[in-house]
Amino acid sequence: MNGNTRISQDSENNDFFSFSAQQPLPQQQQRNWICDDNSNDTRTKIPTELSSDSSDASIMSTRNIIHTKNNKGKYSNFSTIDWPLELAKDRQRQKTLKSEKWQSFWHWLKFRLDSGSGWFCVMLVGIFTGITAAFIDVSEGWLSDFKLGFCVDKFWLDHEHCCTQFNSVKNCTTWKTWANILETNEHSFLHFFVDFTFYLFSSILMAFLSACLVVKFAPYASGSGIAEIKCIMSGFVIRRFLGIRTFIGKTFGIILSSASGLSLGKEGPAVHVSSCIGNVVSRWFPKYSKNEAKKREILSASTAAALSVAFGAPIGGILFSIEEASYYFTFKTLWRSFFCALVAGLSVRAFNPFGNTLPSLYHVEHTRRWMVPELIPFALIGVVCGLLGSAFIRLNMRLNRYRKNSIISSYPITEVVSVAFITSLLAYGNPFTKISSAALIRQMFNDCDKDNHPEYCYNYPIEETGIFVQLCIALFMKFCLTVITAGLKVPAGLFVPNIATGALTGRIIGLITQSVANKFMIYEGSQPFCKVGEDCVMPGLYAIVGAAALLSGVMRMTVTLVIIMFELTGSIDFVVPTMAAIMIAKWVGDATYPMGIYDAQIELNNFPFLDNKENKEDGDSEIQDLLVRHRKTEPLIVIQQSGMTIHELEKILNETSYCGFPVVESLESKLLVGFCDRRNLQANIAEAVGIDFATPVAFTSEVTTGRELRWLNAVDVAPICVSPLSKIEIVAEMFAKLGLRQVLVTEKGELIGIVTKKDLLTYLREI
Structure with a gap:
């Protein structure tokens, strides 16, 4: 069974893969990832030293050598599915249903139910x-507001819905902070201390x-x-x-x-x-x-x-x-x-019992239109957000690598509590970080004018207020805290914090642009876009553009982000500047860091992911170069077309964890017959009745002796094969586009070796 060609056959030998601090592997599964999880194998092992002609190898109970049927047809944990096989199975299923649908009413109904099952x-x-x-x-809304107080009339309402009967949240009398409940002096230190203590304690507890x-x-x-x-x-x-x-x-x-x-x-x-x-x-x-x-x-x-x-x-x-x-x-x-x-x-x-009366989540109504010269600051937003996105990915990956290899990984709960304490301590003193990210985004997206500008909107001119400094501090804090938080052992998304960070960035650039425009009256009187005496620059628009641009810099998406921002804000008039900033942010991001945050996490965790949307460029390297590079000391395990016994097949299954085995005509000729998937081999053994160790098996359709089992149904007789001179970039495209787990390398019909997805990924990441 052992040939002379020594190459890599560990199709799912998963010492190549490992979870990082970003996504922990359950303790009970912290082992090398293999194709067949032998620790969960409930079959009775056949002693390898038992010969096929032993007296104990007489007709045995099937249960002594078969695999459990519960796992029949299932892929093992941390393996890769066979896309061509699965799609072929579905085509055969559809063909069978279609051919049987006129046999009876039940078959017709079964066919129709199958057709509509996807929609249902x-x-x-x-x-x-x-x-x-x-x-x-x-x-989440109720718990988030509970840190600051609760509704005395209806405790199950959050702050916003508790005050719907009032014109302003500030005039709401039914919402009480924790200090107000204790009836402390609003201007005393005790008032501040009570509110802050409850805010801090509840944040850490959650x-x-x-x-x-x-x-x-x-x-x-x-x-x-x-x-x-x-x-x-x-x-x-x-x-x-x-x-x-x-x-x-x-x-x-x-x-x-x-x-x-x-x-x-x-x-x-x-x-x-x-x-x-x-x-x-x-x-x-x-x-x-x-x-x-x-x-x-x-x-x-x-x-x-x-x-x-x-x-x-x-x-x-x-x-x-x-x-x-x-x-x-x-x-x-x-x-x-x-x-x-x-x-x-x-x-x-x-x-949702409260619903949403707005047509979009962060609905905005800007009364003015943007002007063509503003494309310059929009482009600047794209550049800045592209750089920020790359910096975010780089810093977060370095931090997560440190987490993975340091003592921090042993105390995940302590780390979360520490970060929550620091976050609450720093955030409470800034009006932009104290509130939730969703509330911050709404504030940044909204626009203001001279006659109606709440404190957070005071932006004319910026030198007369501390709002600009507060925004810069909030931006720095939000960016750093998001870098630290992404990777903690809690459920955590990156969309909203990056939208908030981008909105802060865009708002700051918008305030600067507005200040310059007002000082030099650049746009004033530019009919019909800007009338005399009006603020011609809308910082809220810049915040929207900044939010989209930073998402692009972090996630490297384009079309999706344009549509999401349009649906979030309902502002179709601002699609063009959003598109421009997103495209520039992606260009800058790609130039400074080669991948988005999710691809970086995949690489950090060494997941077996081969992107089918990117071209694989590898010069003139050929498959034979990969075979030499990944050559192992162990021989290539193959199955002979005929002449093997149940005992020999069981021994192969017991001693290896490969996902499948090439079937050859003989060990001498090595002429390829097909490829036998491990699951198919296990299923055939499980379904066999009245067999013993010495029962012969043939992977052929030819008529054989009466006692010999014919298992050609377990073999893929048309596996994907390549020449040893095939270019690696072409083979990589085959893996990505066809969803292959392995390809067989042959020359004039003779098996030379196997290239698995793991081999290819290892090679591409090393070059």
């Missing part, structure tokens, strides 16, 4: 996503509970989960990452962590929560539960629904799924994603 599945995903999002929004949920209950609920979901969409299998336990931990964890005041958002984790819902709901439909490729269509629709409920941006959610999250996105998936986002958007409105 995504409808359920949308409904449950909307209900969950409404629960998160209401709970962060502590969120960290405990993650560390003790749902380890996979940490972070935003988008990087891992990208890998899952590409075919990677992470058991329990999208399970019910993770769903519960993520839902309650994001409520607590977001309400605690940490510099994070709940929009990123919403993608993870929605994907958990999609994964659980897909189990109810055999069409998706039994096919990993089809299941990922539901996950793509779930991703679109997540942003639909998180931002009120259904179209942006669909584009996010296409541009960032999904690996393969067909037109059928597009239609179902659209329907899922629609249902989710309707559900969150229906199940």
Whole structure:
């Protein structure tokens, strides 16, 4: 069984992969990632020293040598699905249903139910996503305001809804701070001390509970989960990452962590929560539960629904799924994603008891239009935000590498509590950081005029107020705290904190531009855009542009961000400057750091992700160079077409963890017959009846002796093969576009070696 060619065959030998501090691996699974999880293998091991002709090898009970049927057909943890195989299985299933539909009414009904099951599945995903999002929004809003006080008339209302009957929140008498409840003097130190103490204590308590949920209950609920979901969409299998336990931990964890005041958002984790819902709901439909490729269509629709409920941006959610999250996105998936986002958007409105009277989440109404000369400061915003985005990624990756390799990783809850304490301590003294990120974004997006400018909007001229300095301090604090927070063991998204940081950046540049324009009267009287005596520059518009530009600098998306910002603000008039700033920010970001935050997290965690949207350039390297570079001391394990016994096959399965084995005509000729997947081999052994160790097996359709088992059905007789002279960049495109797990290297029909996805990723990351 052992040939002479020594090359890499560890198709899923996962010492190549490791979780970092960004996404912890549960303690019980901290081992090398392998294709077959032998620790969970409940079969009886056959002693390797037992010969096939032993007296003990007479007819045995099947249970002594078969694998459990519970795991039949399932991919092992931390393995990669076989996309061509899964899609071929689905085509065969559809063909069978179609051919049988006229046999009886039941077959016809079964065919119709199967055809409509996809729509019904995504409808359920949308409904449950909307209900969950409404629960998160209401709970997070109430807990966030609870740090500052509560509604004395109706304690279940947050600050905004408690004061709806009053013209202004400042004139609200039904909302009491904690110091007011104790009836302290409003101008005394005790008044400040009571409010600050309760704010600090409640923030730390919420962060502590969120960290405990993650560390003790749902380890996979940490972070935003988008990087891992990208890998899952590409075919990677992470058991329990999208399970019910993770769903519960993520839902309650994001409520607590977001309400605690940490510099994070709940929009990123919403993608993870929605994907958990999609994964659980897909189990109810055999069409998706039994096919990993089809299941990922539901996950793509779930991703679109997540942003639909998180931002009120259904179209942006669909584009996010296409541009960032999904690996393969067909037109059928597009239609179902659209329907899922629609249902989710309707559900969150229906199940949110407070609703939303505004047409968009951060609705703005600017009365003036932007002018062409303003494209210069808009471009400046793009440059600054591109640099800030690259700096954010670089600093965050360095910090997370340090977390991973230092003693900090042993005390995740202590780290979260410490960061929550520092965040609350620093944020309380600044009016822009004391409030929630959502409230800060609304303030930055709004515009003001000379006759109506609350304190946070006082911007004319900037030298007469300390607002400019406060904005700069808030920007520095928000940026640094977000860098530190991204990577803590709590559910944490990056959308909202980066929108807030970008809005602060844009607002500052807008104030500077406004000051210069007013001082030199650059735009005044420029009809019809600006009348004499009016402020011609709108700092709120600059904040919108800055928010979009920083998101582009951090995440390296373009079209999606334009649509999301349009749906967030409802300002279609400002699409052009937003597009310009986003494009410039992406150019600057790509020039200063080669990848976005999610791709950087994937690289940090060494996830097996091969981007199918990027070209792989590797000069003149050939596959034979990769084989030489990754040559191992162990021989290539192959299966002979005939002449093998059950004992020999069991020995191979027991002693290796490879995901499959090449089938050759003989050990001498090495002529390739096909490729036998490990799962197929295990399934055939499990289903065999009345076999013993000496039972011969042949992987052929030819008529053989009566006792010999014919298992050609376990073999892919047309595997993807390449020449040793094939260019690596071409093979990389094949892996990415076809979703391959391995390709066989042959010359004149003779097997030379195997190139796995792991081999290719290792090579591409080393060059």
